[in-house]
Amino acid sequence: MNWQFWKKSQNEAKPKSKAREWWDAILFAVVAATLIRWLIMEAYTIPTPSMENSLLVGDFLFVSKFHYGTRTTTTPLQVPLTHQKIWFTNVPSYLEWIKLPQYRLPGISEVKREDVVVFNVPPVGLNEGKDYPVDLKTNYIKRCVAIPGDTLTIKDKQVFINGVAEANPPEMQFSYLVTSNGPISERNLEKLELGPEDYQVYGRQADGKFVYIMWITEKKAAEIKALSYIQSIEVEKRNEEDGTIPYSTYYDWSGGSNSKKYFHWSTDNFGPIWIPKEGATLAINDSTLALYGTTIKLYDHNEDVKIENGKLFIDGKEVTEYTFKQNYYFMMGDNRHNSLDSRFWGFVPEDHIVGKAFFIWLSIDRNASMMHKVRWSRFFKLIK
Numbered sequence: 001m002n003w004q005f006w007k008k009s010q011n012e013a014k015p016k017s018k019a020r021e022w023w024d025a026i027l028f029a030v031v032a033a034t035l036i037r038w039l040i041m042e043a044y045t046i047p048t049p050s051m052e053n054s055l056l057v058g059d060f061l062f063v064s065k066f067h068y069g070t071r072t073t074t075t076p077l078q079v080p081l082t083h084q085k086i087w088f089t090n091v092p093s094y095l096e097w098i099k100l101p102q103y104r105l106p107g108i109s110e111v112k113r114e115d116v117v118v119f120n121v122p123p124v125g126l127n128e129g130k131d132y133p134v135d136l137k138t139n140y141i142k143r144c145v146a147i148p149g150d151t152l153t154i155k156d157k158q159v160f161i162n163g164v165a166e167a168n169p170p171e172m173q174f175s176y177l178v179t180s181n182g183p184i185s186e187r188n189l190e191k192l193e194l195g196p197e198d199y200q201v202y203g204r205q206a207d208g209k210f211v212y213i214m215w216i217t218e219k220k221a222a223e224i225k226a227l228s229y230i231q232s233i234e235v236e237k238r239n240e241e242d243g244t245i246p247y248s249t250y251y252d253w254s255g256g257s258n259s260k261k262y263f264h265w266s267t268d269n270f271g272p273i274w275i276p277k278e279g280a281t282l283a284i285n286d287s288t289l290a291l292y293g294t295t296i297k298l299y300d301h302n303e304d305v306k307i308e309n310g311k312l313f314i315d316g317k318e319v320t321e322y323t324f325k326q327n328y329y330f331m332m333g334d335n336r337h338n339s340l341d342s343r344f345w346g347f348v349p350e351d352h353i354v355g356k357a358f359f360i361w362l363s364i365d366r367n368a369s370m371m372h373k374v375r376w377s378r379f380f381k382l383i384k
Contacts, residue, residue, distance in 0.1 A: 050333035053171035069107030142331035148277035286310030
């Protein structure tokens with residue numbers, strides 16, 4: 001028996017050096033942050049006004065990964081805590097030497113209508129022209145307006161789902177044409193709480209009056225209309241000529257021109273369009289390929305797909321019916337006339353869903369003076 005247990009063992013390890021302690025602490029912090037970012041929450045910031053006034057430029061928010069279930073990565077050889085590139089460089093942050101299949105862990109809910117969702121935007125044209133792995137594509141944030149199996153129609157700016165008018169976001173915006181007696185001063189614009197992203201000078205008329213285009217809520221439009229120096233204000237109407245034919249710009253496929261042949265849609269009058277659902281079967285013809293050909297070819301996990309003369313070929317065989325392999329969603333910005341969303345580039349595949357926008361933890365007004373930059377009222381605001 002050792003009667004001298006209180007004495008230090010001769011083989012006891014030496015104390016760690018300060019450098020080793022720092023290294024261990026940094027390594028632990030990086031591993032912990034990476035796991036939290038991957039499994040639970042990730043921080044994002046709002047860079048564009050497409051979700052105003054629900055979310056403002058300069059809002060910092062946390063996005064929940066556990067609501068819909070976190071995805072496993074397809075590129076394990078990646079610098080921790082990066083996305084597409086290493087910080088402050090154009091050097092890719094990942095290597096594709098090892099590619100893994102993607103899976104989604106169980107979540108506590110599914111994507112529902114009216115959820116504000118962060119996702120990887122599908123088209124290559126919106127990813128710097130690069131074919132990034134799915135989980136490294138550019139992040140977008142929009143509101144889900146239609147889920148798998150829904151039929152969506154937009155009539156005179158109102159969204160209908162399966163023939164029923166969808167509830168509109170309280171802070172939904174449209175573009176308005178505003179005519180004033182003269183230029184509106186910066187002071188008056190600040191009083192109206194309009195930043196540079198909320199308006200543009202549309203032109204000056206021969207009589208000296210100024211025309212502005214403003215992206216504002218209906219409530220703000222009524223407030224502006226009551227001002228003595230405002231001549232008129234009316235919501236802008238978007239026609240077929242504004243270029244919102246689905247997939248015509250950002251989807252790269254051989255049948256893109258067919259969309260104009262069959263569908264005369266616009267931002268304000270769109271559809272009806274059915275949202276693909278996993279396990280649902282679609283008859284294949286020239287008109288259905290005009291809407292779903294790109295989805296089948298690029299996003300539904302098919303290896304060899306060709307679209308020729310209104311026909312679909314998979315693995316060299318003509319297909320007259322197609323069964324979808326995953327769910328899809330239709331996303332729109334709350335700033336309905338200033339949002340590049342599913343009306344322009346199509347459906348969001350389920351494997352592109354990142355998470356649910358949860359709450360705002362900081363908000364900075366980049367256009368305000370130093371004393372008023374922080375929007376204190378938005379701290380810890382839940383996102384609805």
